[in-house]
Amino acid sequence: MASNQETWLPENGNLKGLSREMRHGRTAHNMSSSSLRKKSDITLISKVPCNLFRKFLANLQEVILGTKLSVLFPAIFLAIAARYYGFGRPWVFALSLLALTPLAERVSFLTEQIAYYTGPTVGGLLNATCGNVTELIIAIFALAQNKIEVVKYSLLGSVLSNLLLVLGTSLFCGGVANLGKEQKYDRRQADVNSLMLLLALLCHLLPLLFRFAAAGAASSSAAIDVVGSTLNLSRASSIVMLIAYTAYLAFQLWTHRQLFEAQEDSDDDDVTSDETPVIGFCSGLVWLVGMTLIIALLSEFVVGTIEDASDSWGLSVSFLSIILLPIVGNAAEHAGAIIFAFKNKLDISLGVALGSATQIAMFVVPLCVVVAWIMGIKMDLNFNLLETGSLALAIIATSFTLQAWDNIQDTREYSPSEKEKLNQQYSHDPFALQQIECFNLLFFHFDWRTCMHGLPESY
Numbered sequence: 001m002a003s004n005q006e007t008w009l010p011e012n013g014n015l016k017g018l019s020r021e022m023r024h025g026r027t028a029h030n031m032s033s034s035s036l037r038k039k040s041d042i043t044l045i046s047k048v049p050c051n052l053f054r055k056f057l058a059n060l061q062e063v064i065l066g067t068k069l070s071v072l073f074p075a076i077f078l079a080i081a082a083r084y085y086g087f088g089r090p091w092v093f094a095l096s097l098l099a100l101t102p103l104a105e106r107v108s109f110l111t112e113q114i115a116y117y118t119g120p121t122v123g124g125l126l127n128a129t130c131g132n133v134t135e136l137i138i139a140i141f142a143l144a145q146n147k148i149e150v151v152k153y154s155l156l157g158s159v160l161s162n163l164l165l166v167l168g169t170s171l172f173c174g175g176v177a178n179l180g181k182e183q184k185y186d187r188r189q190a191d192v193n194s195l196m197l198l199l200a201l202l203c204h205l206l207p208l209l210f211r212f213a214a215a216g217a218a219s220s221s222a223a224i225d226v227v228g229s230t231l232n233l234s235r236a237s238s239i240v241m242l243i244a245y246t247a248y249l250a251f252q253l254w255t256h257r258q259l260f261e262a263q264e265d266s267d268d269d270d271v272t273s274d275e276t277p278v279i280g281f282c283s284g285l286v287w288l289v290g291m292t293l294i295i296a297l298l299s300e301f302v303v304g305t306i307e308d309a310s311d312s313w314g315l316s317v318s319f320l321s322i323i324l325l326p327i328v329g330n331a332a333e334h335a336g337a338i339i340f341a342f343k344n345k346l347d348i349s350l351g352v353a354l355g356s357a358t359q360i361a362m363f364v365v366p367l368c369v370v371v372a373w374i375m376g377i378k379m380d381l382n383f384n385l386l387e388t389g390s391l392a393l394a395i396i397a398t399s400f401t402l403q404a405w406d407n408i409q410d411t412r413e414y415s416p417s418e419k420e421k422l423n424q425q426y427s428h429d430p431f432a433l434q435q436i437e438c439f440n441l442l443f444f445h446f447d448w449r450t451c452m453h454g455l456p457e458s459y
Helices: 028-034 051-064 074-084 089-118 120-130 133-144 148-177 187-213 220-255 281-313 317-329 331-342 346-375 385-410 416-425 430-445 448-453
Strands: 009-011 014-016
Touching (some): 051 089, 051 281, 074 089, 074 281, 089 120, 089 133, 089 317, 089 331, 133 281, 133 317, 133 346, 148 317, 148 331, 148 346, 148 385, 187 220, 187 346, 187 385, 220 346, 281 317, 331 346
Antiparallel strands (some): 009 014
């Protein structure tokens, strides 16, 4: 895969050669959200005589009107009015979920703007912290109300929606929209995220397996010890996961940053990436804090009204937590991943789906366990058999799908000129050449008998 990174050369006191994404800490999350942004016309605002008021209006236009989801911002005021004026609690739940959609996209925009001033490392750390701020805040408010099942279901749903819904839809839509093209992705980045997800799965399996291994205990005192031991094992596993995630961030932001670089083609992409920020550092920080506070308020509404919405709509709390909360909360990011898949930019789609799933599984989930430990709440990593099995199947299916996708790329049918190059390359190893040609027969001609009895000389 071609890379946008060139040699680092000092020029006017700055580093030259770094790609735009690496200089400003842009990741696949930022790139996916940028597909829903639009340029702001500041012609009328530039005519305002007062400088301070002009800057305020410019920031307001960039932050509020600079997204295609700006039509959803009135849902914030409607949710607050519904909450404090005694409207139906299911309405509060629905309006709060709807209002969280543009706020999550704006947080991604503001972290990118701040990264222009802080550099790629701090910007990457800021994005790693705020990338799934909606899920984290909802989980903390649910923990404060001792709704542990809502926390587990919502975080599990976030991982499953990223791996199955977002990644699956991106692969399908990208394949349909690019039938005559070869879709490529960086295998190394996918492998790193897959291994991190497998580590998270192992930490989830340990408490579950320990509980089943000790299920034969007869006395009640032994059962209490099992619960306490499972809780201690979950807390220890959470600390290990947080340490591993810290090492993963160092791998991503310092030692092997080029592997996670978000690719951008300016020739065929209508999403612009200006070299200068559109708002100032202090303004971006104030807007980020304000957006986070609004997300916290709406998250409190969501957690407090989820049972009422469940009773009113006839849907279980687990369904709302696993299906509805993750999809609506990150709808902008998910839509951006699918849009980039249509544009044959599979690296960005994989970065969104796998990166977000890794961040939730390795950072948000163990952090919630540690926060619950501090709050005196007994939350463990035991997500029950069905939920953990679903997580295991999703992770394993994703890993095998990406492995098969890469193998199909490697075993495509070769043209005569490519066959000649292969003959020269593997002239010293005829067995390897025979394997490659055998794969071509199997995948494209379904001629397994020829592979079993030897290849014809004319092939």
